[in-house]
Amino acid sequence: MLFKARSETDLLKILRILNTRKEQTLEEKQYYSKLEKGYEGEVQFDLLTEKLLNDCLILNDLLFEINGTKFQIDTVIIFQDTIYLIDIKFFDGEYLYDGENFQTSYGKIVKDPLNQLDRSKSLLLQLLQHLGFGLTVEAYVVFNNPDFTLYHAPQNKPIILPTQLNRFMKKLDKKPSKLNNSHIKLAEKLVRLNIVQTPDNHLPPYKYEQVKKGITCKTCHSFSVITKGRKVVCGACGHEELITTAVIRNVQEVKLLFPNRKITTKEIYDWCQVIKSKKRITRILGSNFKAVGVCKWTYYE
Ligand SMILES: [Zn+2]
Structure with missing residues (x-):
């Protein structure tokens, strides 16, 4: 067992x-x-x-x-x-x-x-x-x-x-x-x-500025990802993923890499790059993470 x-x-x-x-x-x-x-x-x-x-x-x-x-x-x-x-x-x-x-x-x-x-x-x-x-x-x-x-x-x-x-x-x-x-x-x-x-x-040193931003494909890790309706589609392997799950996955990456950075709409908007609507990101963050603070000071845990 x-x-x-x-x-x-x-x-x-x-x-x-x-x-x-x-x-x-x-x-x-x-x-x-x-x-x-x-x-x-x-x-x-x-x-x-x-x-x-x-x-x-x-x-x-x-x-x-x-x-x-x-x-x-x-x-x-x-x-x-x-x-x-x-x-x-x-x-x-x-x-x-x-x-x-x-x-x-x-x-x-x-x-x-x-x-x-x-x-x-x-x-x-x-x-x-x-x-x-x-x-x-x-x-x-x-x-x-x-x-x-x-x-x-x-x-x-x-x-x-x-x-x-x-x-x-x-x-x-x-x-x-x-x-x-x-x-x-x-x-x-x-x-x-x-x-x-x-x-x-055991980690090599790295800084926020040195890390390439953008949503990566879940399967082949390529950056050739575009949005199509409610999905992100990979131009390299064709893999499709819901925007929501792709954003959540990327928030987890930011949290892992930079545990001291605050997860805000702007931060994730800048990180994902391909998602054109900040409102969409706020909505995804709001329904999947715990909001702390109000208005423009809101961050998510
Ligand atoms: Zn791919």
Whole structure:
């Protein structure tokens, strides 16, 4: 049973918007694409854990701190006697493990997922001990990108390769398990201890003036959007969206990018660019957000 769902972080959402609206350095592009790909891999793995039918609790995307050390876990599955800690890697292409280093086929050494896994496992064990739960922890790195190959894959390491994934999920599903109240208490405690990460430290600097304004297409992110009756239509892919939902979507973007700016009719009018009627924007803001203040000082929350 799913106990804690995964959702897109504000960091990912902001980087996605910046990727469309601002010139990115190569480094920024790579960082964004790494996060986007990582998230895609996690969501794909969630589709598999969702199918588990036996008695277990699934907690996705956790960040804990113990004794001043933070650690992040992609997926935790609580069974009767065992907790599975799973780190998901959506690497694609050919990699090589020489017993010491993980490297790409070009010889670029990447962070060893097994070291990271060991660290998380040991910290999770400390946390469980601290909470008074004596369950064993089994930890695995799951490589779930079908285009991933690992040469010299060691057989005695907790690695699940794409071709082993189905069997691994079947094994989990067959695990005898009967949960009781204390397992639920543990899951609740873990959710309570989960730290909600703020994106601040990982964001590149950006200013309002540097960000390209205009409604973007919901599907292809193009700026070639025009209004047609009650809809906005994308000139690049043909996607149509109600003006109301497009404006709401853009207000959310402004709020995410610039949490300190006040959402006013003028602000959104300037931002959207293609909507010619300020009255229409006031109406959309008024019926979808909470108005604060009066007349020309009105802003929306
Ligand atoms: Zn489009």
